Amino acid sequence: MSWLRQLTQGLKKSSASATSHLTGIFTGQKINADTMESLEEALISADLGVAASSKIVQSLAKKYDGKSGDQDALLESLSEAIEQILTPYQKILSVSDNNHPHIMLLVGVNGSGKTTTAGKLAQRFSKQGKKVVLVAADTFRAAAIEQLKGWAQRTSVDLISADRGADPAALVYQAIEKAKIQQADLVLIDTAGRLQNRVELMDELAKIVRVIKKLEPDAPHDSLIVLDGTVGQNAISQLKAFQQVSPISGLIMTKLDGSARGGALVALAEEFQLPIHLIGVGETAEDLQDFNASAYARILLGLPPKNRE
């Protein structure tokens, strides 16, 4: 399946939700303040957030003030306005050859998709010819270690793990030292899911970051938050909480295939202005896509994507 078809399939529910909210707003009559108010409400209901929704409406109001526009033209303009918000944050995640090794840290609440994403990233970068080391720094649950072991086997990359209950910061330290000796290109660190209110786990994450910096002052080179695409606006408070522990360099949104709340990515872009690297649209290794602002904006509104590849 082409990535665009896969994305269209993945965003089906979000697209159905967004378009249902927009139904009946553009009736072909003159666009006035009432139309714009309904549009703003619809966008907020579709999880785009207050700030982004208001920005989008302002740009449309400028274009259509007192004019009439047909539904198709308005939807096109709407997708352009969404694309404009997203485009600055479309940024491919890559492993820099200047780092020996490049260190990526995955953080996020429990169940957001960190371990799965670590496995998918291991596959992606080893396919690019990088020597990858996976680190099972979620020593909190035995199942988490086993889960990552499975990914390491399937993707034929090295795994560094410790027993359940081991100190994850100490494991990360050993893993980076080992990766240096092995001349690995990439160290991918999976961490335990933590909730904003679990102070001890947040402290543990801060300790992991300190240990990484001790060995590599510029690292982690990517500090990625993995956000569950089904939680909508809740992702905003999660990101804020993690930013307080350690700077976040970019985000990955998962489970968009099972979510009707994909509009939340627009709210996150507007609120945090952080790179959006990748989106998860399924559970297998291939279901991780580079984020594409134009395709995302158009498919979200049920429009055909422009670049048919």
Ligand SMILES: Nc1nc2c(ncn2[C@@H]2O[C@H](COP(=O)(O)OP(=O)(O)O)[C@@H](O)[C@H]2O)c(=O)[nH]1
């Ligand atoms: N449908 C779907 N499921 C996903 C995706 N990413 C992760 N999952 C599933 O979400 C569940 C939790 O993922 P996991 O990686 O264990 O989350 P973690 O607790 O953050 O490590 C698992 O059942 C995964 O298979 C995705 O993009 N789409």
Ligand SMILES: [Mg+2]
């Ligand atoms: Mg996990």
